[in-house]
Amino acid sequence: MRRLLLAVLVLAGCGGEAAQGPPALEGTPWVVASGEASASFTDGTLSGSDGCNRYTTSYTIDGDTLRLGAIVTTKMACEPARMERADAFRAALERASRWRVEDEELTLLDDAGDEQLRLRGASPLGSWTLTSFLQGDAVTGPVDGAELTANFVDGTVSGSTGCNTYKAPYTLRGKALTIASPQATEIACSRPELTEQEALYLKALPLTASYTVAGSTLTLLTKAGTIVATYARDS
Numbered sequence: 740m741r742r743l744l745l746a747v748l749v750l751a752g753c754g755g756e757a758a759q760g761p762p763a764l765e766g767t768p769w770v771v772a773s774g775e776a777s778a779s780f781t782d783g784t785l786s787g788s789d790g791c792n793r794y795t796t797s798y799t800i801d802g803d804t805l806r807l808g809a810i811v812t813t814k815m816a817c818e819p820a821r822m823e824r825a826d827a828f829r830a831a832l833e834r835a836s837r838w839r840v841e842d843e844e845l846t847l848l849d850d851a852g853d854e855q856l857r858l859r860g861a862s863p864l865g866s867w868t869l870t871s872f873l874q875g876d877a878v879t880g881p882v883d884g885a886e887l888t889a890n891f892v893d894g895t896v897s898g899s900t901g902c903n904t905y906k907a908p909y910t911l912r913g914k915a916l917t918i919a920s921p922q923a924t925e926i927a928c929s930r931p932e933l934t935e936q937e938a939l940y941l942k943a944l945p946l947t948a949s950y951t952v953a954g955s956t957l958t959l960l961t962k963a964g965t966i967v968a969t970y971a972r973d974s
Contacts, residue, residue, distance in 0.1 A: 764800065764838055769845050769858035774865075774955050774972045775821075776828045778845075778858060788953050791817035791825035805838045805847070831855040861952035863916060863959075866890045867970030870956075873943045874936075878966045882932050887940060889970060896921075896944075900937040902928035907944065916950045916959070943967050 768787075769778045775790035785807065786795040792815050797808035810829055817825065834855050835847035847856040869887035871880045881887050885901030897906035900923060907921035921941050928934040948962040959967040 764840055764845060767845075768861035768952055770861040770952060771828070771856070771858055774952075775824065777861060777953050778832075779953075788955075789825040789828045790955075791815060791821050794829065800838070803837050803839060805835055807833065807835065828856070863891045863911070863950050863952065863957050865892075866973040867957050868973055869940075870969045870971050871966070872940055872968035873946070873966060874939045878969075882930075882936050885933060885936060887936075888973075889968075900940055902926065902933045902937050905941060914949050914951075916947055918944045918947045920945050940968075 765780045765782075767779075770776065771790075773790075775788070777787035778785060779787050780798060780800075783797055783799065784795060785798045786793070788794070789812065792813040794810050794812040796810045799806045810833065812829070816822075832847070832855070834849045836850050837848040837852065839846050839848070843860055845856075845858045845860075846854055847858075849855055867889045869881055869889065871878050872887075881901060886899060887901045888898035890897050891909065891911075894908055894910070895906055896909050896918060897904065899905075903924040903926050905921040905923035907919045909916060909918045921944055923937070923941060928937060944959075944967070946961050947959040947967050949960045949964075951958045951960065955972040957970040957972065959969075961967055
């Protein structure tokens, strides 16, 4: 009876607020330290951003061995320095043939065991500038000249509405992200369109149910998977 009770208590402790295990190679969005380039391994397809263009390729894994197919990219032009970093990222990816996940980081290595890329699990933590958000039935950009921001840290998201400052508690668990109703200062906006934008932005944030990070872009999503807001990572 005592053993049975102990087993029940152990099983009960496995739910609710139980800590998550380390990230896995597959199903985890990965980014380089700068946040520019990203990689996501899902169902035999590797995709992400090289920091300039989107890329995709096939992959197979066998233990710690990794085999990639030919990498296909979009053809957007970027500034020379950014393009150089993107080329270097793809070249390193092409050399990768082994992998390991330790201390929340993914390391890709070549046949000789030399490190080619080091990535960390992507998350919304940090500072972002809004590029678009849900306004009524459409996702559109902010009013010209208005800068809306979000900074996720220690369970609180805060920033600017383009007129006032705001903050709200958030809960992050894996890919799930929920944001409570924000509280904002009450300074009168200088233009009516800024007042309207502020109200719509603060109304949109609590619709968030999950997120994705691709390169330097954060996207907040509803339960249905539609866009709440998109942000660019602050440099």
